[in-house]
Amino acid sequence: MSAVIENHHDDHHHGPAKGLxxxxxxxxxxxxxxxxxxxxxxxxxxxxxxAMVIRAELFQPGMQIVQPEFYNQMITLHGxxxxxxxxxxxxxxxxxxxxxMMIGAPDMALPRMNNxxxxxxxxxxxxxxxxxxxxxxxxxxxxxxxxxxxxTYAPPSVTFFIFSVHxxxxxxxxxxxxxxxxxxxxxxxxxxxxxxxLFVWSWLITAYLLIAVMPVLAGAVTMxxxxxxxxxxxxxxxxxxxxVLFQHIFWxxxxxxxxxxxxxxxxxxxxxxxxxxxxxxFGYSSMVWAMLSIAILSFVVWAHHMFTVGxxxxxELFFMWATMLIAVPTGVKVFNWIATMFKGSITFExxxxxAIAFVVxxxxxxxxxxxxxxxxxxxxxxxxxxVVAHFHYVLVPGAIFSIMAAVYYWIPKWCGNMxxxxxxxxxxxxxxxxxxxxxxxxxxxxxxxxxxxxPDYALQFADWNMVxxxxxxxxxxxxxxFLFIVVKTVMGGKQATDQVWEGARGLExxxxxxxxxxxxxTPPKVD
Amino acid sequence: MSFKYLHNLQNKIISALLIFSVxxxxxxxxxxxxxxxxDISNEVFELHMLIFWICVAIGVVVxxxxxxxxxxxxxxxxxxxxxxxxxxxVEIAWTIIPFLILIAMAIPASKTLVKxxxxxxxxxxxxxxxxxxxxxxxxxxxDVSFFSNLSTDMDEINNLVxxxxxxxxxxxEMVVIPVGKKVRFLITAxxxxxxxxxxxxxxxxxxxxxFVNTAWTKVDKPGxxxxxxxxxCGKNHGFMPIVVKVVEQSEYxxxxxxxxxxxxxxxxxxxxxxxxxxxxxxxxxxxxVNCVACHQTNGQGISGIFPALAGSDIVLNDKERNIEILMxxxxxxxxxxxxxxxxxxxxxVITYTRQSWGNENNGDxxxxxxxxxxxYKKPKI
Numbered sequence: 001m002s003a004v005i006e007n008h009h010d011d012h013h014h015g016p017a018k019g020l021x022x023x024x025x026x027x028x029x030x031x032x033x034x035x036x037x038x039x040x041x042x043x044x045x046x047x048x049x050x051a052m053v054i055r056a057e058l059f060q061p062g063m064q065i066v067q068p069e070f071y072n073q074m075i076t077l078h079g080x081x082x083x084x085x086x087x088x089x090x091x092x093x094x095x096x097x098x099x100x101m102m103i104g105a106p107d108m109a110l111p112r113m114n115n116x117x118x119x120x121x122x123x124x125x126x127x128x129x130x131x132x133x134x135x136x137x138x139x140x141x142x143x144x145x146x147x148x149x150x151x152t153y154a155p156p157s158v159t160f161f162i163f164s165v166h167x168x169x170x171x172x173x174x175x176x177x178x179x180x181x182x183x184x185x186x187x188x189x190x191x192x193x194x195x196x197x198l199f200v201w202s203w204l205i206t207a208y209l210l211i212a213v214m215p216v217l218a219g220a221v222t223m224x225x226x227x228x229x230x231x232x233x234x235x236x237x238x239x240x241x242x243x244v245l246f247q248h249i250f251w252x253x254x255x256x257x258x259x260x261x262x263x264x265x266x267x268x269x270x271x272x273x274x275x276x277x278x279x280x281x282f283g284y285s286s287m288v289w290a291m292l293s294i295a296i297l298s299f300v301v302w303a304h305h306m307f308t309v310g311x312x313x314x315x316e317l318f319f320m321w322a323t324m325l326i327a328v329p330t331g332v333k334v335f336n337w338i339a340t341m342f343k344g345s346i347t348f349e350x351x352x353x354x355a356i357a358f359v360v361x362x363x364x365x366x367x368x369x370x371x372x373x374x375x376x377x378x379x380x381x382x383x384x385x386x387v388v389a390h391f392h393y394v395l396v397p398g399a400i401f402s403i404m405a406a407v408y409y410w411i412p413k414w415c416g417n418m419x420x421x422x423x424x425x426x427x428x429x430x431x432x433x434x435x436x437x438x439x440x441x442x443x444x445x446x447x448x449x450x451x452x453x454x455p456d457y458a459l460q461f462a463d464w465n466m467v468x469x470x471x472x473x474x475x476x477x478x479x480x481x482f483l484f485i486v487v488k489t490v491m492g493g494k495q496a497t498d499q500v501w502e503g504a505r506g507l508e509x510x511x512x513x514x515x516x517x518x519x520x521x522t523p524p525k526v527d
Numbered sequence: 528m529s530f531k532y533l534h535n536l537q538n539k540i541i542s543a544l545l546i547f548s549v550x551x552x553x554x555x556x557x558x559x560x561x562x563x564x565x566d567i568s569n570e571v572f573e574l575h576m577l578i579f580w581i582c583v584a585i586g587v588v589v590x591x592x593x594x595x596x597x598x599x600x601x602x603x604x605x606x607x608x609x610x611x612x613x614x615x616x617v618e619i620a621w622t623i624i625p626f627l628i629l630i631a632m633a634i635p636a637s638k639t640l641v642k643x644x645x646x647x648x649x650x651x652x653x654x655x656x657x658x659x660x661x662x663x664x665x666x667x668x669x670d671v672s673f674f675s676n677l678s679t680d681m682d683e684i685n686n687l688v689x690x691x692x693x694x695x696x697x698x699x700e701m702v703v704i705p706v707g708k709k710v711r712f713l714i715t716a717x718x719x720x721x722x723x724x725x726x727x728x729x730x731x732x733x734x735x736x737x738f739v740n741t742a743w744t745k746v747d748k749p750g751x752x753x754x755x756x757x758x759x760c761g762k763n764h765g766f767m768p769i770v771v772k773v774v775e776q777s778e779y780x781x782x783x784x785x786x787x788x789x790x791x792x793x794x795x796x797x798x799x800x801x802x803x804x805x806x807x808x809x810x811x812x813x814x815x816v817n818c819v820a821c822h823q824t825n826g827q828g829i830s831g832i833f834p835a836l837a838g839s840d841i842v843l844n845d846k847e848r849n850i851e852i853l854m855x856x857x858x859x860x861x862x863x864x865x866x867x868x869x870x871x872x873x874x875x876v877i878t879y880t881r882q883s884w885g886n887e888n889n890g891d892x893x894x895x896x897x898x899x900x901x902x903y904k905k906p907k908i
Contacts, residue, residue, distance in 0.1 A: 061694060062686040068762045069829070136831030142759045149719040149761060153659075153861050155533060237737025243720060244735060260644050277600075279608035281817040286618055308722060308757075309733045310740035313644040317637055324629045331625045332618070334589065339617070343609035348601075356597070360590060367582040374632065377575045379731045380560055383722065383757040387885040403823065448557040449726050451757040454765035458695045460554040 015517055018116030023121070029096045034414075035118050036093025037407075041483070043085030043125065044400075050078040055438075055472040058465050059425035061457055066122035069453035073132065079143025083261065084168045085125050087395065090403045091264040092117075092175045095203045097414065099179060101508040101515065102197045104188025104524040109181040117174035124167035131157035142289035142453060144254070147235030147246040151227045158228065162221045169214045173300060176210035179203050188507075190526030194285065197506050202267030205295045209256045209263075212299075217253040220246065244309050251302035259298045262362075263291055265402030266333060269355045271506070273337050276352035277336065277344030279502035285334040290329035290336075297326050303419050307378045316375050318476055327366070334363055336358050350500075354405035357397055357432050365393030368443065383453075386446025392439045396475075397432075404431070404482065411489055412496035416514030419489040427485060430478035437471025561578075561726065562748050564773075568729035570639045578632055585628075641832045643729075649711030649743055657714075657721030657734035657756070660763035660820060663867070664702050671786045676701045676816050677766045684766075695765070696753040699816075701772040705779040706749050714740045718863050722758035725769060733758055746773045763820055797870045797897040803882060806894060807809065810879025813872045816863065818880075826884040833861065843890025849877055850895060850903050870897040870904075 016022045016031065024034060048119050053074050057065045066074070096114070100107055109115050131138040134153035139145070150158060182202050187196070196204075223246075225233040233239025235246045266287075274281040281287070303311060303319040311319075346352070368390040372378050381387060404427075412418050441464035446452075450461045457465065496513040507526070511519045562572045599605070602824055658674075665672045678699045682688045691697070704710045714723050714736035724731040728744040728885075754769035774782070807827040815824075822828050826837035841848050856864035865873065878894040880886065 053837050061690060063684055068765065071765075072759070072762065081731050092669065106683065134831070136829075140761075146759070149759065152859060153719050153761060201596075241737075243737065277608065279604070280612040282612050283618055284612070285615075308731050309735065310738060316644075320640070321633055322635065324633060327629060328622060328625050332622060334607070335621045338589065338593045338596065339614075340592065340612075342600065343605065343611075344596070344600050345602045345605050345608040346597060348597075356593075359593070363586070363589065367586065370582060370632075371575070371578050374574060374578055374636045376571045376643060376729070377578065378637060379643075379729055380571060380575065380726060382731055383724075439709055444558040447560045448554075449755070451724070451755050451765075453759045456695060459690060459692070460557050463555050464557075513724060 002492075005512070011153070021348040025115070027107075027115050029100050029108045029111070029114065030414075030515065030517065032108075032114050032118050033096030033098075036089045036096060039121060039354075040086050040088075040093060040403075041089035041120070041486075043081050043089070044480065045483075046129070046481060047078050047086055050081070052075045052154055052476050054078060055469040057455060058457070059469040060466065061459055061462050063456055065111045067338055068454070069137060069140065070457045071452060072142070072453070073138040074376055075173075075453055076139045076142055076145075077132070080128065080139075081125070082395075083143065083167075087261045087403070088172065088397045089121060091203075091206070091261075091399075092405055094199075094217075094264065094268070094403070094410075095175075095179055098410065098508060099182060099200055099203060099354065100186070101511065101519055102200050102506055103183065103186060103191050104180060104507050104520045104526065105186035106192075106463035106518060106521045107184055108178050108305070110178045113174050114178055115332075117178065118212040120167050121171050124164045124171065127160050127162040127167070131160050134160070144250060145224075146250075147224060147227070147243050148237075151224050151235055154228070158360075159225065161224050165221045166218055169218045172210050173214050176207035176214075179207040180211070188520065188526055194288070195526070197267075198281070198284070198287055199264065199267035202263045202265075202291055203292050206260050206263045209260050209295055209298070213253040213256045213260075216249060220253065222248045223249075244306075247306050247309060248302070251305045251345075252299075254305065255302040256295070256298045258391075258394075261295060261399045264411050265358065265362075265399050266291060268406045268409075269337065269358050270340075271504075272351045272355040272405055273340050273359075274407075274505065275501050275503045276343045276349060276355075277346050279340060279344040280505075282339035282342075283332070287336055290332045293329040297322065297329075301326065304373060304375075304378070307375050308382050320373055320375045324370065327370050329367055334359060345503075349408075350419070350421060350428055351405045351409035353428045354401045357428070358401045358405065360381070361397035361401070365390055365398055368393065381446065383451055384446035385442045388452045389439050389442035389446060391395045392442070396439065397435050401431070401435075407486065409501075410508070411486070412500045413508060413511075413513050413515055416491035416492050416496055416512075417489050418496050419485055419493065422503065423481065423485050423488075427478055427481050430481065431475060434471050434475030434478055436470050438475055441465075441468045441470075441471075450494060454492045537702065545831060563727040563729055564748050564750065565728050565744050566747075567744070568661060569727040570642070574636055577635065580887070581628065581632065586644055613650075623807075639893060645743065647709075647742075650708040651710045652713060653702070653704070653710060654713045654739075655720075655734065657716035657723065657760065657767075658863070659718050659761050659861070660756075660767040661816075662723070662767065662769060663680055663717075666783070669783045670788075671783055673700050673786070674816075675702065675770070677763075678764075678770055685710070685711070693753070696755075696768050696770070698768055698770045701751070701770045702847070703772045703774060703779060703782050705776045706773050708776070709743060709745045710742060711743045719760045720758050720859075721756050721760045721767070723754070723769060724757040725752060725754035725771060727754070731757060749773045750774060765886040793869055793871065797901065799872070799897075801876060801896050803894045806875045806878035806896070807882050810875035810877070812853055813868070813876040814879050817868070818876065819862065826880065826886075830872070837884035837886060838889065842880050842886055846881075846891070846893050846895060846899075850899060853877060854900075854903060870900040873897075873900045 022030065023035060053066060057071055060417055094100035096108065134157045135396050137158060138157055139161045141154060143151040183200060225232040227234050227236055235241050235243050237243060270281055270287060301319060301323045303315060304323045307316060372390060374380050408419060445461050445464050448460060450457050498513050500513060507524060560572055560575055562569050605798050608846040632800060650669040654667060656663040661674050661676045663674050675698045679695050679696045683690045683694060714732045714734045715738060716736045722731060723734055730742045730744060732740045732742045750773055752771045756767045821833035822836050826835060828835040836842050854864060854866045874895045874897040
């Protein structure tokens with residue numbers, strides 16, 4: 001690949017505006033990417049603080065720090081904030097920064113909508129968090145908000161929660177449309193679909209998933225709103241409604257949602273492993289097909305979250321088999337990553353460490369996922385800490401490690417400075433140890449019989465809960481170090497080269513470091 | 528003043544430390560699922576272990592190759608990377624082999640599932656109803672019915688006294704079933720969704736308002752088995768355990784006749800002449816079990832969600848509406864009908880709320896006797 005580098009256009013200057021208005025009015029994909037990333041970091045810390053409250057309460061049996069009512073508000077907000085405020089906006093931020101640069105486009109296709117889709121997000125989370133101070137407290141029905149606990153029996157703040165989810169949904173849909181339109185229309189000549197970098201592919205598929213399922217979520221919360229305020233009985237059995245219908249609708253959104261949170265991670269990790277193995281990615285086309293199969297299968301497995309609601313035998317069998325099938329394309333991806341490393345020329349910089357940890361720990365989350373797919377065994381696992389361990393393994397050392405890996409990998413391109421490698425490695429090892437000490441014992445606690453969403457527990461679960469809490473605080477504290485490293489890198493550090501990494505491939509490495517405010521105003525030539 | 532406060536704080540800290548330093552039963556080895564007490568639970572355990580070991584085996588192979596690469600293919604040892612980037616044979620192999628392994632897992636899993644879904648009638652049918660936050664059990668053949676509440680002391684939960692061995696796993700009334708008989712549970716709920724989980728029987732079935740789910744078991748060994756609610760159902764989700772006592776048939780029969788006698792005695796109480804003091808004394812315990820979670824010990828409720836009873840206009844002055852709310856619940860709110868309580872319990876608890884927290888002096892002071900409830904229940908023309 002070769003490219004025309006466009007970074008000396010001082011004759012008609014288009015640098016960023018000065019001051020606060022730069023960020024308020026910006027339509028620049030890099031500015032908006034930065035906004036998304038900082039916003040998600042802030043949410044990550046707030047959601048993390050809530051996790052610390054949860055783990056502190058669970059340090060020992062008995063109620064010590066909070067009351068059950070507040071504990072339920074914490075688990076609800078922790079889940080909502082981490083999913084909708086932490087992981088999803090972080091991936092959108094990365095898409096904003098990287099997709100145009102990777103396909104040789106000057107910006108996102110719909111820059112004004114891009115601005116809007118970011119700037120409504122802070123309001124959504126302001127509304128959600130303000131519910132903590134309302135009479136009756138914040139939403140307390142879990143991030144899955146099953147009716148009728150979230151309708152007839154909910155605190156009054158549920159209406160604000162519904163409004164907030166609507167705004168988040170609108171933001172996600174706009175972001176997704178922008179990604180699709182950009183990728184479909186703005187690829188530089190020569191960047192055919194099957195030549196697109198995998199991160200771009202992963203986001204194209206993710207964006208379609210978002211467009212398909214966010215309206216379903218909006219429908220679910222609107223039906224709740226009708227039940228609460230307008231006398232309908234969608235989910236109210238006493239009025240002829242069906243509480244199980246809520247779960248079907250929710251998980252029809254919810255299962256693709258979990259792939260929305262992992263597909264971009266697949267893309268990121270593919271790039272990083274390729275770079276630091278100094279070897280072309282193994283099985284590019286099978287990677288693409290695997291992601292497509294996972295995305296399609298994600299629409300026919302939702303009821304594996306509902307094995308205990310009393311589905312007929314035929315449905316239980318179908319959803320068990322369909323769920324197990326997802327292991328095949330997921331396996332292909334893992335094998336491809338390992339085959340890429342095989343006979344490579346590997347070095348272990350911080351992004352690579354996070355990427356390797358991703359492959360190992362995500363695969364462990366995949367194993368527990370496979371166990372959960374087995375319906376009869378799921379009767380024992382369902383809604384216990386085994387499930388908590390499973391989804392935290394795929395989300396924390398899965399999605400979140402991939403985001404951290406991406407930050408270390410691309411931050412030299414974003415701000416022109418290298419991060420401090422020694423501190424980066426320290427951050428990795430603290431996070432790696434912290435995450436495993438936190439979540440590995442939760443497998444034991446769950447198998448031994450502790451249900452999730454319990455503010456207090458029987459004595460036989462005491463030992464491993466204590467260990468888990470220690471790990472959680474280690475992990476929590478090490479993220480302060482991450483914040484420090486990022487700020488330090490933005491402020492200064494060793495000047496990065498344009499190529500940054502010896503083995504890196506792709507158009508983003510052909511522009512200067514830091515990337516100029518406008519890149520590829522003339523499309524690069526790609527062979 | 529501040530000195531006294533510090534002194535109190537100091538005492539609190541010391542007592543807290545004393546309780547924490549009591550050695551708890553160490554359970555570092557509570558690592559795995561247990562076999563449970565039925566054929567099905569054993570089968571589920573075998574299935575769990577089978578999949579676990581398959582996953583371990585795959586993990587050893589896959590991570591083995593990966594760690595080997597990380598060791599042998601570093602830049603130092605292998606300065607120039609190989610250039611291969613696809614191999615169709617290998618790729619087809621690692622698509623088909625996992626597929627075959629999955630089929631090998633799916634066959635025993637499907638067989639066990641079919642067994643669990645056996646729909647034949649049981650020797651004994653028990654209707655299980657979830658409430659916020661307790662379970663009700665109705666023995667359909669034996670005409671026995673009761674509620675089962677957590678019996679752990681609040682002081683244990685609040686760390687004021689040491690915790691007992693069955694902390695949060697004990698109830699005031701256990702479900703009793705006979706050994707070796709096929710028992711069917713018909714599971715439903717009265718308010719929000721709950722889930723009835725008994726690990727030793729490998730039963731976890733959601734209790735959903737408007738639905739009746741079924742599950743069955745046949746337990747071969749007498750004993751006491753403990754389970755929990757596993758669907759978030761509000762504030763006290765963690766405090767509504769399940770305890771099943773499996774006994775010999777003769778012991779079960781005795782238990783049934785004992786329960787029936789107690790029910791008859793209760794019925795007699797309805798016609799007795801009650802004084803306000805007797806009703807208040809009885810009502811206090813009914814309140815403690817059924818009402819205190821929402822309306823609180825001091826009758827103040829929780830602002831914004833659960834209304835206060837102390838000073839409530841209905842409790843002070845409107846006896847008829849007071850009875851109606853208890854019998855019918857409040858549409859669209861967390862207050863459910865409590866018509867399943869006995870006439871005596873209802874009369875006692877209403878009287879208690881009308882005679883406590885200063886209500887006795889601020890309202891009409893009227894008491895409710897069991898006959899009022901009986902009259903309410905009579906068909907209105």
